[in-house]
Amino acid sequence: MQTAILAQGIVKSFRERLWGPLKPVLREVDLEVGAGAIFGILGPNGAGKTTFISILAGLLLPDAGQAQVLGLDVVRQATLLRERINLAASGAHFLWCLTAEENLRFYGRLYGLGGRTLAARIEELLELFDLTSHRRVTFERLSTGLKQRLGLAKALINTPELLFLDEPTTGLDPEMAQHLREEILRLNRQTGLTILLTTHNLREAEMLCGEVAFLKEGRLLARGGLAELQQRLRLGDRISLIFPDSPAPLDYGRLPGVLSFKVQPGRVDLRVDRAEVRLAPILEAIAQTQKPVAEVHLQEVDLEEIYREITH
């Protein structure tokens, strides 16, 4: 597989005040992403995700280290690179008084497109993101969901080979977020578009990304397939089963999807890879033992838990 992104030893620091001390944001970050992949960078707010993606997109110069995107140096060949990449970020912001169509036309022209080529591309994108009926609505009058869709449409205006998505579903309602995720997947599968995505939503990463890396306090902590990482760290969703008397006599470790378990008087705590898939068969297995379950509590695995596990 060809390499789409190759970053080595990326370092970046910022001053919070003009004469203040330098605060490190990225500390020697290395990353390699194959062409055609959807790669996720996960991390809490302030982890350095946006800074990293901005360096790769040529919007920020690194203090040290080197990065190549699509075989081009992000510092020395930035202009050439920008023709082949694009970016969509959470909370899309465009000129308030231009319509959806005019905004797309403006950005299309900035990529050197014009005439029939641009007109056809705009039509295609308006249709793709269901914006045709809103084409003459000014940006300030669009709903949050429509703005986000326009943001994605803009990011595809130059038919990029690589797309940076910086928390693309933040602020969207669940239905719209799901719709966008499906759209991202479809684009990747149909066009082979490489996507580097930042998110702090594990479920989103799980649905979209073949591989993820965890970034915390400017350091890349671990990388791999999400399921593989969960398996390796024995971390997953938590299912707590409360029994009115003693717990059902089962070998919980042999139930499908169970990563770890703990049996206590009147209670069993299970770690499973995906609670929504595993709960029904687990309850079924318990039902066969004739032991009633009084309460079931579900808790999704959260990023902090994974970070704690990785850092220790």
Place this chain on the structure above:
Amino acid sequence: MKLPTDLNKIWGFAVRSALVNRRNVFAVFEMFFWPGVAIFSVGLLTRFLQLDVATVTFILIGAVSMNTIQIAQLDLSYALLYSVWAKSLKHEFMAPIRLSHILLGSGLVGLVRGLLVFVLMGFLSTWLFDMELGRPGVAGLILFLLGIFLNAFIIGALVLALVLRFGQRAEVAAWAFSYLILLLCGLYYPVSVLPPGARQLAQLIPLTYFLDYFRHFYGFPLASAHPLLYGFLQSVIYIFISYALLYQTLKNALKRGTLLRLSE
């Protein structure tokens, strides 16, 4: 560099600037209201002071020049301020554009708007206060306008650098900067009345020479032997300096993360 591609990029900024102006009632207002007020207030003042036609013309040339420059440089100055206000700066610089695309595209709209202001004010001055706008002839008018627009371009580029460095706070500079230059270049008075230090500073402003050149058609003696030569030479030098400054400011913005901060 591919010409059609570059022209599309320049045209993109020009169309955006034109659309914002068209949809912003205040942009139309500042184009017609303030120049109108300037001509009436200055013209009526000269009438009250019972000045002769030559002196009235001297002052009106200043009023017309000032407003033309102000309007022409605004489109350039606002080119990035629009993006800062819209928080879309990173999307513009994400595209494969160069500073020259922004400057030429937005400058083109500034030129058209400035030209409209010049024609409007020239017409009002001729109609109401007996100024002969056409006396310098076509060549004289074109050279003077060229000088005025070069000055507007320099001011606009410098304000753009300030916007890239300081963001919205630089908005005030868009106005203040041009007023400072206009104060020194002998807009309503000959440069000779300025105090000694300021007089030397005036010699460093190209507009001083273009005003000198234009006014000599109305019978005022030339203060400089070669006003056009000095005016255009200085303009070219300042254009290079302001472009270099703007380029360096963009590089610093890429280092400091200013583009990202201004997009939040």
